[in-house]
Amino acid sequence: MAALSEELHLDRRTKQLLEMMTRADETEMLKQSLVKEEQILNKIWDTQKSTAQLLKDLMTAEEKAAQKLCDSEQQLNANLQKLQKIEDQLLQANEKAAELRSSTNDLRKELEALKEEIRQKEKSAENDAIVSKSAMYIVHLYYQMCCIDWDFSCEPTIVKGIHYGPDIAQPINLDSSQHSRSFICDYLWNLVSTAW
Incomplete structure (x- = not known):
């Protein structure tokens, strides 16, 4: 499309040049037209440079934004x-x-x-x-x-101790396996003095 536009532009210029050459007083017009065309070309050139720089800046900004986004995603994941x-x-x-x-x-x-x-x-x-x-x-x-000191260190079947009666101390040593409980009880109560 740009090539077609350029061809049309050259055709017009060529026609203009031919017309101007046919006219003698139009040399000045031709000069002015060439100056204007040069100014337009310079503006186009400057515009292309600016556009290229803008594209370059845009790409750099996009790269920075993409890097920031990537860093932000990494930070978010962390x-x-x-x-x-x-x-x-x-x-x-x-x-x-x-x-x-x-x-x-x-x-x-x-x-x-x-x-x-x-x-x-x-x-x-x-x-x-x-x-x-x-x-x-x-x-x-x-x-x-009854005044009896019992000996508790003997076997459980033995009733042992010392009776301290009014006259003398009398040892007690009875085997409960050989005597009945009532006999042992009576024997011991008989040792107790009834004179109080």
């Missing part, structure tokens, strides 16, 4: 990976927190059970202390009444 990593860490932290809460609840229940067990043992110890005091009182009372 940020998305970081975000995914943080979300994974948050999920793991939430799971650990849930485990810790569950473990804490279990430990709390164990602690409550231990506290209750300690309360029961303390109560049992208090009861045992009361029973022990009662038992000591009864043992002391028995001792005051």
Whole structure:
């Protein structure tokens, strides 16, 4: 299309030149026309240069924009990976927190059970202390009444001790496997003084 336009332009110029040459006074017109044509050609040349520079600048700007876009996409991908990593860490932290809460609840229940067990043992110890005091009182009372020091280091079937009667101390050594309980009981009560 540009070649066709240029041919038409040359044809017109040629016709103009021929017409001007045929006229003698038109030499000046020809000069003016040539000057104008040269100015137009210079403007076209400048326009082409400007257009080429603009195209070059546009391509450079497009390259920069494409590079910025590529960099932005890379940064976005890196940020998305970081975000995914943080979300994974948050999920793991939430799971650990849930485990810790569950473990804490279990430990709390164990602690409550231990506290209750300690309360029961303390109560049992208090009861045992009361029973022990009662038992000591009864043992002391028995001792005051019967004056027998029992030997608890012997076999369970042996009833052993020393009776401190009004006259003399008398040893006691009875085998419960050879004597009946009523015999042993009667024997021991016979040692107790009835004179109070």
